[in-house]
Amino acid sequence: MKILSAEQIREADQYTIENEPIASIDLMERAVHEWVMEYVQSPYFDYHKPVVILCGPGNNGGDGLGIARSLKNFHKVAVYLLPSEKYSEDNLINQHRAREKGIEIIPIQKPEDIRVTSDTIIVDALYGSGLSRPLEGLAADVVRFINHLSNKKISVDIPSGMFADDNDHNNIETIVAADLTITFQFPKLSFLMMPTGPLAGELRIADIKLHHEFLRSVQTNHYLLEKKEVAKVYQPRNTWIHKGQAGRALLVGGIGHTSGAAILSATAALRAGVGLLYVACGSRATQALPFARPEAISFDLNEVNINDLISAVEPDAIAIGPGLGTSSAAAELLDQMLEFEIPTVLDADALNLIAQHHWQKRLGKQHLITPHPGEAARLFGNSKQMEFHRTLRAFVQSSGCTVVYKGKYSRIYTPEGNVYFNPTGNAGMATAGSGDVLTGILLALIAGGYSLEKAAKLGVYLHGLSGDIALKSRGSEEAVLASDLCEKLGNAFEELKKDVE
Ligand SMILES: NC(=O)C1=CN([C@@H]2O[C@H](COP(=O)(O)OP(=O)(O)OC[C@H]3O[C@@H](n4cnc5c(N)ncnc54)[C@H](O)[C@@H]3O)[C@@H](O)[C@H]2O)[C@@H](O)CC1
Numbered sequence: 001m002k003i004l005s006a007e008q009i010r011e012a013d014q015y016t017i018e019n020e021p022i023a024s025i026d027l028m029e030r031a032v033h034e035w036v037m038e039y040v041q042s043p044y045f046d047y048h049k050p051v052v053i054l055c056g057p058g059n060n061g062g063d064g065l066g067i068a069r070s071l072k073n074f075h076k077v078a079v080y081l082l083p084s085e086k087y088s089e090d091n092l093i094n095q096h097r098a099r100e101k102g103i104e105i106i107p108i109q110k111p112e113d114i115r116v117t118s119d120t121i122i123v124d125a126l127y128g129s130g131l132s133r134p135l136e137g138l139a140a141d142v143v144r145f146i147n148h149l150s151n152k153k154i155s156v157d158i159p160s161g162m163f164a165d166d167n168d169h170n171n172i173e174t175i176v177a178a179d180l181t182i183t184f185q186f187p188k189l190s191f192l193m194m195p196t197g198p199l200a201g202e203l204r205i206a207d208i209k210l211h212h213e214f215l216r217s218v219q220t221n222h223y224l225l226e227k228k229e230v231a232k233v234y235q236p237r238n239t240w241i242h243k244g245q246a247g248r249a250l251l252v253g254g255i256g257h258t259s260g261a262a263i264l265s266a267t268a269a270l271r272a273g274v275g276l277l278y279v280a281c282g283s284r285a286t287q288a289l290p291f292a293r294p295e296a297i298s299f300d301l302n303e304v305n306i307n308d309l310i311s312a313v314e315p316d317a318i319a320i321g322p323g324l325g326t327s328s329a330a331a332e333l334l335d336q337m338l339e340f341e342i343p344t345v346l347d348a349d350a351l352n353l354i355a356q357h358h359w360q361k362r363l364g365k366q367h368l369i370t371p372h373p374g375e376a377a378r379l380f381g382n383s384k385q386m387e388f389h390r391t392l393r394a395f396v397q398s399s400g401c402t403v404v405y406k407g408k409y410s411r412i413y414t415p416e417g418n419v420y421f422n423p424t425g426n427a428g429m430a431t432a433g434s435g436d437v438l439t440g441i442l443l444a445l446i447a448g449g450y451s452l453e454k455a456a457k458l459g460v461y462l463h464g465l466s467g468d469i470a471l472k473s474r475g476s477e478e479a480v481l482a483s484d485l486c487e488k489l490g491n492a493f494e495e496l497k498k499d500v501e
């Protein structure tokens, strides 16, 4: 699914009006209808509760006035309108239509004018994608006022005060903190990033059927991964395959106290279908592995030379990092391994070592790195979200490596400059070892023949999906363990395969 900028959304709107063709006010009417359809299907809909709709001067406010007309059929509705010298044309038409339907429009002079009871649902239609500067004055006061109320808040298109794209220079305090955002046609970039993402709350997309020709041809570098697209990446296993063809993988890590990290990665790699798995690790892990994961073949890093090992096992892919530690021996090992041409996943301490030794420039097209925000900050600096995003995207384009930036909506940065946001996963995955599992999955997929980009899309999606399935079976986020992700990986494949054509 394409993610468009505010500018492109305006163009999509305009193109639809001209080419469908449809009058602007009728497109708004359609948006209102689709918004209400999503709302009544959401868990927030309860016709016993009164609704207060806060409207601004532009088309977002116009939507709000239309929504008021529609919700009047189910709810007790009150409409509050920000004063303005210039309301948009469609806003004025909808003010008129609302009054015709007997709806009183109450002008807001001060935030306290807005009257709610404890069960009132607040619909936020103050500002949408047309906002050009941070809110100030009365609008900002209204936002602060409603953010202090414990009432459920549902935003129309965008939480008011938020920009669709770049909020680096916005004021977070003057953005509505919504429980639910029902957005039109496209997810907005700011919903998928910190610190704005949490303010959008739960997300729903209302399909307002903007012109298909525009949607097909519009260029973007930002996408939200969808199950059916990921299913296209998946390659079903050939029935005649033997283990030598299912990929030979080498995992390096698990030194000292962190043997468990290597065991988790190894388990994930095996569950993700690797044919042969070699693990080069510390003495403790070498001893534990045959019991924990008898399918893996282990080597003690104290006894083997990495170059000899590579010549002996001829891996199709390598992963280094989980439980590697940052000792000088680990650094020496990584130093050698960064010279290999073999596709390599770099994670955890491998990334910390790269940051420590300033080896970023040594990353190239054979590398897939999987930093979480802390590791990413060590590698690429600690700037504000959009600036960081631009820096990382530029780095990936110039170095040729692929990056998975882990978190809610993990992002995959490709050397072509594309960025894919992953929708699967949940807060239960914020637990020790969850990243090690991802590393194992990626290792297996790359060893099995997927390109780095395809492995990243498929692996990140499946990893999150395993987490979602694990959450269902465990009952609550708190109880999800990294080993559950390995356990549910088969079910995640099964779920994805339902969409394979
Ligand atoms: N793009 C689409 O596909 C559609 C958009 N619609 C709605 O239209 C919205 C966009 O409408 P608009 O472009 O009119 O924009 P908004 O309704 O977001 O508001 C812009 C208005 O506020 C003023 N303004 C901008 N920044 C301000 C600030 N910091 N303080 C005070 N005033 C400020 C502008 O001059 C303008 O009057 C969307 O978010 C959506 O809700 C729908 O009605 C129909 C379909």
Ligand SMILES: [K+]
Pocket (backbone or CB within 6 Å): 060, 124, 125, 126, 127, 128, 155, 156, 157, 158, 159, 160
């Ligand atoms: K809004």
